[in-house]
Amino acid sequence: MTVDREPYITVDKLTFQYHSRTEPAISDISFKVYPGEVLLIAGSSGCGKTTLMRCINGLIPHTYRGDMSGEIRLLDKPVSEMAMSDLSQTVGTLLQDPERQIVGSYVRNEVAFGLENLGFSREEIIRRVDETLEYLGILHLRDRETFSISGGEKQKVALAGVLVMQPKVLLLDEPLASLDPSSAHEALKLFRDLADKGIAVVIVEHRVEDVLSINPDRVLYLDAGKQEYYGDSSGLMKVVDYHRIKLPARIIMERAKTEQVIEFKPLLSPQAGEALVKFDHVSFRYREDLPDVLHDVSFQVGKGDVIAILGHNGAGKTTLVKHALGLLKPTDGRVLLEGKDTRKVTVAQAAHTIGYVFQSPTQMLFAPSVKEELAFGPKNLRYTPDTIQKNVDWAIHTVHMEAELETPPLALSFGQQKRVSIASILSMRSRILMMDEPTAGQDYWNYNQFMDAILQMPGFDSVLFITHDVDLAVVYANRILLVFGGQIVADGSPAEVLKDKEQLRRCRVLPTTLLQVNEQYYEQTGRFLRAEELAKRI
Structure with missing residues (x-):
């Protein structure tokens, strides 16, 4: 941390209310970020994190209108007095949803977009684009079409488009949401490295436990638009509402010991009977001149299955699930939906199921x-x-x-x-619910609440969800499909699939503190539980 220089970001008693709202989105916020620092901004959904980011990068007041009081300065200049062209070279922003940020058809064009708009020479653009892609480890994506890459890969490409501008301030809005655990770990190390090189890094993230691994210099905790805590990360553990912000499992267990905990009991459990969905030696490629994305995949979904699909970015998880609905048709093999070949079933017909x-x-x-x-x-x-x-x-x-x-x-x-x-x-x-990254952008309380409601509500025969959140699989799945390179390399209960740590590392899935304590007490509990429940069982 460097505090003997002028701060890159100064926020002083900042309040902002959108014209369309009756209450301020943020109230009386004050903090500073110096060059070389990482600031983590934590808080539940709707607490004002994104609004604060918009104030820093100038979207407020330049794009979003409302009533603002207080002051915000970048490199000692008032943001309200800076042109957007100057702001774009000072502040780089990575949005939560890369689909909103990517405009180019090809990766190289997307990363070059900002430099082209500022009139850089062709030689300089090519040099900086290649250097940035190589720095992020995605140079191999340079000539790919942006629509054909995975969500996690899009997140990395969007980040490349920001870093190529060489900003002094980097704002990251849920940067880990689309990344597999290993990629998230690598991204966090990258953000720490960028800070160590003198950039002021601000991270808005619900995956607080992950960000704490890089020791952020300061943490700002917001609740209902108000600043509840600003200080070091150790102090956060004492003031944060662990029901809303996910903390390390041991800390949750310690704090939950004195509280009443309602045990989660899902309605669904595996049942014998005919498969609802069956993949029969399915292979798939998007174009004849491209390699297969799926390779000889066979599995079936039965009544009562709650399946978590884990795997690295670009493993083929989304492609796999789209085949079940008939949005994609196999190149080889077949997919059966309630015994009918999806080649003969329209998407509208499949939507009933x-x-x-x-x-x-x-x-x-x-x-x-x-x-x-x-x-x-x-x-x-x-x-x-x-x-x-x-x-x-x-x-x-x-x-x-x-x-x-x-x-x-x-x-x-x-x-x-x-x-x-x-x-x-x-x-x-519908009888079968399939969700791709259902908890992306959700705080701990919200994702627990709607997952509880879904799995305790009569009517669903089975639920499948793609996730990079290992804890979501630990708590809610009764079956895990582990996907690597377009193939299913493991299919079984969470306890069976997640015990092979070498295979998890190969698939870029990292054990969490919740998985570790569940494995420690598995002989005693007989099943995986959320941290609050474990606190009452052991």
């Missing part, structure tokens, strides 16, 4: 209001008006978004959009 939540909510949301978004699917499935209303009410309650029913979905934050996209599928009440 499978509801699919995309990784990026912007790929799904379009309606003028949240209420209309949630009613769209049930209407197309020809449900009665009473059933539609009942389903919409249940779905919006499940994701705790009742106050936003009249809000345009695309006006919401990424985390809120993610919850709306999940609710829009829940309202269809």
Whole structure:
């Protein structure tokens, strides 16, 4: 930490209220970030983290309008007096959703976009683009089309587009949301390295436990738009609400000992019977001139299965799940949905059986209001008006978004959009629910609440979710598919699949503190539990 120089960021008694809102999004926020420092901003969904980021990078007041008081300065200049062209060279921002940030058709064009707009020479652009891609370990993606790479790879490409501008301040809004555990660990080391080179790094992240591993110099904890804590990371453990912010398992267990804990009991459990979905030697490639993404995949989904699909970025997880719904058709082999070949089933027909939540909510949301978004699917499935209303009410309650029913979905934050996209599928009440990264952008309390509601609600025959959150698989799955290089390399219970640490490392899946304590007490408990429940069992 370097405090003998002028701060790169100074925020003094900052308050901001959007014109469309009746209450301030943030109130009386004050802190400083010096060159060479990492600041972690933590807080539950809707606490004002993204608004604060917009104030730092100039989107407020240049793009988002509202009433602002207090002061914010970058390199001792008021942000309100800086042109966006100057801000873009001073502050680099990585958004939560890379789909919102990527505009180029090819990776090299995307990374070069900012430099081209500032009039850099062709030679300088090529040099800086290649250096940045190599620095991030993704030079092999340079000539790939951006639509064909995975969500995690898009996140890295979006970061390359920011770093190529060589900013002095780096703002990272949920940078780990789309990354596999090993990539997240590497990214955090990279952020620490960038800070050590003199950049001021600000990280907004729900995966607090992961960020603490790089020892951030300061932590700012927000609650309901107010500054509840600003100091070192050790002090955070004493003031934070562990129900809303996920802390290391041992700390949660210690604090939960004196509290009443309700045990989570899912309704679903594996049952014998005919497969709902069956993959029969499936291989797939996106184009004839490209290699296979899936290689001879065979497995089946039965009634009562709650399946977590784990694997590295680009492993083929999303491609795999899209085959179940018929959005993609096998190059070789076949996929059977309730015994019917998906080549002969339309996506509309498949939607009666499978509801699919995309990784990026912007790929799904379009309606003028949240209420209309949630009613769209049930209407197309020809449900009665009473059933539609009942389903919409249940779905919006499940994701705790009742106050936003009249809000345009695309006006919401990424985390809120993610919850709306999940609710829009829940309202269809399909027999099988498939979700791609359901907890991305969600705080600990929200993702526990809607996962609890989903798995304790009658009506679903099975649930599948793709995730990089190992703890989500530990707590909720009764079965794990481990995917590596387009193949399923392990299929079994969480205890069986997660015990092979060498294979996990090869698949870029890292053990967590929750997994470690569950394995320590597994003989005593007989199943994996969340930290709060473990505190009462041992």
